[in-house]
Amino acid sequence: MKKSIRAALAAAALLLPAIAQAQNLRIGLREDPDILDPSLSRTYVGRIVYMALCDKLFDINERLEPVPQLATGYRWETPTQLLITLREGVRFHDGEVMDAEAVRYSLNRHLTMQGSYRRAEINTLDRIEVVDPHTVRLVLKTPSASFLSMLTDRAGMIVSPKAAEALGRNFGTRPVCAGPFRFVERVAQERIVVERFPEYWDAANIHFDRVTYLPIPDNTVRLANLQSGAVEFVERMEPDDMATIGRARNLRAVAVEELGYQNLIFNLNNGPRSNTPLGRDARVRHAFELALDRAAINQVVYEGMYTPTRQPFPPANPFHVASFAPPARDVARARALLREAGVTTPYQVEMIVPNNPDLRQAAEVMQSMLSEVGFDLRIRAMEFASSLQASTSGDFDIYFNGWSGRTDPDGNIYSFIHTGMASNDSRYSNPEVDRLLDAARTELDVEKRRDLYARVLEVGIAGDAPRVYLWHRKNIMAHAARLAGYRPIADGMIRLQGMRLQ
């Protein structure tokens, strides 16, 4: 009797490691994603979940270059004709075959679906031709240097045509793609669960059976979940969490520079509120910039972790212009510029700040720096949605916000400073800058294109100063030490390929 119990215990002990090897990963997200339809979704956090669900034609590597994913390669036949070869033997989660027809269907869906947010990203695409089952030809209306980079994100995600037809606008409630994991369930604000897709084309690199995404908005609580082992990975922590994570032997923190930036936007020509010395006279804006010490603000508010900048292209971006560095703080020169512009000090200006503790704190440090020069900065903290409204409708002097960033430089600058563009809340307009931006858009030679952007920075940013770029943030990720294989890439995505628990 005793013997058999002992035998049973031994057998159970042998079984235990086998049970422990069923690997499940739990990821704490900073927000709850919006709809999981690659054509309709808008949030950054949603893209993290797509890494499990939907493969793209191309992914990006550490140097932000496109690398094949569902595609196997590409070739520009002419500046407006892109030939893409597709991976063979790839299946969607519903068993359908991923082929040229499916690519055509998906790109057309991105392009024509009502309410598609991808349309603006790929609207240079004129038509898609199926050359053979594993080759498509994309014909553009005009040459586009940024087009390929669009196919590395949601616009390059290929959905199952059969499922998309069947579910229509509700596709996002049960997405069917060709990613490493298939959709299991979603409980709004609670969890999104995906499970391993055995027929995934790169299945050998997938080591989890199940991944659960848990939105946990509070930073302290998200970290507590990691510390207590309730999740194995958390994204977008704050700089001051680094010390806590560093002290814990079973945790690891990784800080990766982001693709985007934070900046100050001046109201140059957006409604009656732009008619101020600050809006009319570039000298006043230069004085404003010269009053700021980016490195000091960064030190006080972000523990020195962010990268001060004067441009929208982070150092990791191949189009970063190294010679275009932030000017040193110069109070005397700033005062002189204000005098030259005939501004009587103290000159009162208002800055809208989205109501986050760190942004408010940064604004307060700027406030004291500016007061030495003669600016009387009033800080107006607003809930985010209201601040967007104020900025769009011109109800602001200065707006303090950020941009999540794109791999291609065009996505970080064009629509923000080109005349008449969507996100140009300054209503800044300079024909020379427009010409340079348009030229850079279609210039396929990297060297020439970088020179064009350098000119844009000289004429637009250093000259007219419609914006002051402040710093590039860091994506701070933290995970259990026993989790291996996470590849930090500046886009802040969590790529599950190669990740495993030890």
Next chain:
Amino acid sequence: MGIWLLRRVGQVIPTLIILSILIFGLQQLMPGDPAVILAGEERGDEQVLAQIRAELGLDKPIWQQYLLWIGRVVTGDFGFSWRIRVPVSELILTKLPVTFQLATMAFLIAILIGVPLGIVSAMKKDTPADWAANGAALLGISTPNFWLGIMMILLFSVELGWLPPSGYVPLFEDPVQSLSTTIMPAFVLGTGIAGVLMRHTRAAMLTAMSQDYVRTARAKGLRERVVVWKHALRNALIPVVTLGAIEFGRLLAGAVLTEQIFTIPGFGKLIVDAVFNRDYPVVQGVVLATALIFVLLSLLTDLLYMAINPRLRQA
């Protein structure tokens, strides 16, 4: 009794109509155009904005929007969330049990702590026991929920590892796991309300104990325990029940901060996220459902009065 009930229910309908107009109207006062929020990074494109407005009916005059909405609500159709395209009724039905469980647990904790403490402190007035009970109540009322919540997470989840730090498991899926995810938030909410209940029970008991019928009961030679529990407490409970119903209603309307801290997917979190995303159908649906809960609770309170106090049954 039947007529009374009919009249009482009759009052509910105009209340709800007025409420629905208020909900719809107040929401329009919120700054921030929902189309701009929904358009995201394409918000500067007038075409995109027009398309969104047309799709959601935002281009119609406000009274037309209201009539369209209320017409559908009457048939049970609350519309769908603009953000995740899930029917609002489904969202409400999945969040309601969560909030109900949390509210019930918090309420039980509040009663179990608050009422006995109130009785003890009234009976032992001006003794160290009374002072201690009052001190505890003051602490319960004045400790911010979010602070207590984070402290509890750090102690019980991070340091001791006894309880999961956040999240929620449905009661019928795994009762033990469900209780372990909700006990901390329920305690945080319950202690706050326990303080209020304690103060009210104490005051009501002190009043009741000085009434003539208590003196009569004592004069009859009844034992003190019978006097307190059977005569005084029953009378003292009426204001406590009223307060309890209001507090329970507030719990059902969602405990925003506590739900946010513990990531409990209840009503409070639903409505806060919806407001920040300008997800109007969700805001409208949830507020209306909450209002309905309040109206039903006040009806229930009236019935409870009658159960406790037979004199009210004749009215």
